[in-house]
Amino acid sequence: MSSRDFCSFVANHCSEETEKLTQRIQVGPGHSKCKVVQYEQLRDMLEAKRLSSQRSQQKVQKLLDAAQANKEGSVLRLHRQVWLQEHLRLNIASHKTEKDLRRFLHGAGFKEEDTDILSQLQEYELDLEQEHDKFRLTTVEPVYQLRDDLQYRLASQCSKANDISEPEKVLQQVLSVRQQQEEVMDRMQCEYVSLEEDTSITELKENLLSAAMEDQITYFENVPNEIFTADCPYPDLRSDLIHSFHSLTEKYKLRLAIVETRLQGLDRNCGWNAADHECFQHIISQYSPCLRNQRSLYIDMVQRMLPHVTKQELSAHERWSDWYHFSTTQKNLVLQGWQRDRSELLLRALSMLEDCRISHIQQQELQKQRSHQQNICLKLRAKLQQWRIQQEEAAELEATLTVYRYEEEEERLRKEQLREKTRRAQLKQQINRFHAEKQWKQEQQIKKDMERLAELRREIQEQVQIDKERVKFRKEQFQEKLQMRNAKEKQKQKDDKEKEERLQALRNQVSKVAEANPERMMGNTVAWRVRQQPEEVFTLQRPLYQLNTYTDKQIVSDPRVRIEQALRTAGLHNTPYARQILSEVQPLKPPRRDMESATFRS
Incomplete structure (x- = not known):
């Protein structure tokens, strides 16, 4: 018997019952209040409770095992999906790389002198x-x-x-x-x-990167040679620019020192060996951030691939790796910002020096141009005086030519007006002849139309007289047919009446007169005696008639019925919204063409 079963068994008895049991044993079995303890029955009860407890434990353990297996299966299924995506991506990348390599080898990747390498x-x-x-x-x-x-x-x-x-x-x-x-x-x-x-060139790569970074920092710290070699007529401006470069360097060196203090004590593998760190990084890269439960999935996979690593070590390594990547990224960003600001400052300094040089040259050129302009102004005054005399002479000649051109233009306009007047007179005569001819044609057409109208009226009058005679003839024929129909109806009614009289006479001849029978009248009927007999069991083998309709499941499967029921439950079935929704809902399958209504066909 297990400890749990023993505790549950002992918990059913209190201390008072134990004391009573002790008193009964001390008094003896002969006492009237003492009962004999049934140990066999208690042992059977204890065994039954132990077995039920074991069965319960087995059921609980079975449920726990099933839950664990289900959880393990779901996790493996998610891992399998991620692996399939990664496998597909790697296959696509492999095919693409192989295709590019083949295109490079068999295409224009090599020149004629590189055929030996190919x-x-x-x-x-x-x-x-x-x-x-x-x-x-x-x-x-x-x-x-x-x-x-x-x-x-x-x-x-x-x-x-x-x-x-x-x-x-x-x-x-x-x-x-x-x-x-x-x-x-x-x-x-x-x-x-x-x-x-x-x-493996990891160490060489790190050394090269560190050396390149140190060279880059040394390059950033130095003032560009363009500032010293540039032609600047103002020494104060050059000293201010050098001071600006030194202040920019101090600002970014302070930022780099802050970032490098974070990287103290951290290497590229964050305290692990290279193989484990590469495995860790590769597994994390397979699980995209948009995947649900990303962290739990890749931690589970890392624990499967690296069973010697505990979960605490894995969490600590994950934090240190994120911190290392964050610090390196921030360091690169600081260097990029330093390079960007230094380039912008250099461009502004060079443009400023160039502007100063150009302004100085322009001032010198301006002094030279002023003296040259005074000499040119004296020469231009003499030329201007001579040009004015020539302009006055040209103006006189231009006035004479203008008068001559004006007289020629007036003569030309007079001749043009005369020709236009003659042309208009001829055009007016042609218009008068056209109107006269048109009026004569209209009179002839009106005369023909009047004659045709009189002829049509005469024909219409004759047709009206013929139609009146035809209507009168049809009316007389209709009256004759009506009289014949009434005579036939009266004759038919007379024949039916005589037939009914003959039939009634025959019925009277064959009618039966029933004699009085009180016993039969008060006795039991045949139908009542049949109902008193025991009923026979009748088993219906098939339905009484064939149903050609829909079942309840088919009716409920229609989305229109479900939507209408939901709207009716919500109290919206009489609203315009319900009519609009029901008009847009389509049935499960389109109706047959012979069942479609031609009235509402679009």
């Missing part, structure tokens, strides 16, 4: 393909052959009533193939490590 690369590619095929034949193909052989043997053994033949040879063959594969994997791992060591 041929060497193609030969190296062929050697790699041959080595790949050879490696596949020696490592992968034996495994597939062994699998096919084992599958064939299993199938043949199942057909022979599970008769296992030569199991030692098969097991030795499997072990030898497995050992060969392990040797191949170990050799590939060694080659991978050696290649990684050969191609």
Whole structure:
């Protein structure tokens, strides 16, 4: 019995009952108030409670295991989705890189003098393909052959009533193939490590980056040579510009010192070895920030890939890595800002020096131009006096020519007016002749129209007389037909009356006179006796009639019915909004063409 079952069993008894039980044992079984304790019954009850507790624990443990398995499955499914996305991205990148490389090799990537390099690369590619095929034949193909052989043997053994033949040879063959594969994997791992060591240039890259950064900082600290070599006529301006460069350098050196204090004690791997840090960075890069539960997913994957790392170490490394990347990014931003501000200050300084040089040159040129302009003004005054005399003579000649042109223009206008007057007189005569001819044609047309109108009126009068006679004839025919119809109706009524009289006479001849029978009248009827008999069980094998309509499920599946019911429940079924919504809702499938109404067809 477990401790839990014992506690639950003991909790059912209080201290008073224990004392009463002790008193009963002390008094003895002969006392009238003492009862015999049924230990077998208590033991059975205890065993039943223990079994029920175990079953409960098993059910709880089963639920916990199922929940854990479900959680593990969902996490693995999310990891699988991320892996598929990453695999697709890597495949696309690989195909794109291979395509670009082939386009570069077979396209215009090399010139004519580089054909030797191209041929060497193609030969190296062929050697790699041959080595790949050879490696596949020696490592992968034996495994597939062994699998096919084992599958064939299993199938043949199942057909022979599970008769296992030569199991030692098969097991030795499997072990030898497995050992060969392990040797191949170990050799590939060694080659991978050696290649990684050969191609690893992390320290060199860091040294180069640090050296380049130091050179860049030294370059930023120095004042540009353009400030010293520029031609500046004002020495105070040059000293102010140098002071501006020194103040800019001091400001950014202070910022860099603040950023570098954050990076003290941190390296590129943040305290881990290079392999674990690269694995950590690669896993984080696979999980995009837009993914739900991103952090929990990549932490779970890192713990699976690096089981020797605890969760606290992983969280601390994540914080230090974020802090390292933030600090390096901020340092790069400070250097970029320093470079940008230094370039802007240099451009402004050079433009200012150039403006000062140009203004100084302009002032010197202005002094030279003033003296030259005074000499030119004296020469221009003499030329202006001579030009005025020439202008007065030209004005007199121009006035004479203007008078002559005016007289010629007046003569030309007089001749033009005379020709226009003659042309208008001829045009007026032509218009008068046209109006006279048009009036004569109108009179002839009116005369013809009057004659035609008289002829039409005469024909219409004759047609009216003919129509009156036809109407009178039709009216007389209708009266004759009406009289004949009335005569036939009266004759029919007379024949029906005579027929009814003959039938009534026949009914009177064959009528039966019933005699008085009080016993039959007061006795039980045949229908009542039939109802008193026991009813027979009648099983209906099929419906009484065929229903050609919709079921309740088909009616409720229509979205229009559900929307109308929801609107009716909300009290909106008589509003314009409900009419608009119901007019836009379409049925599950379009109606047949023969069921469509032609009245509302669009």
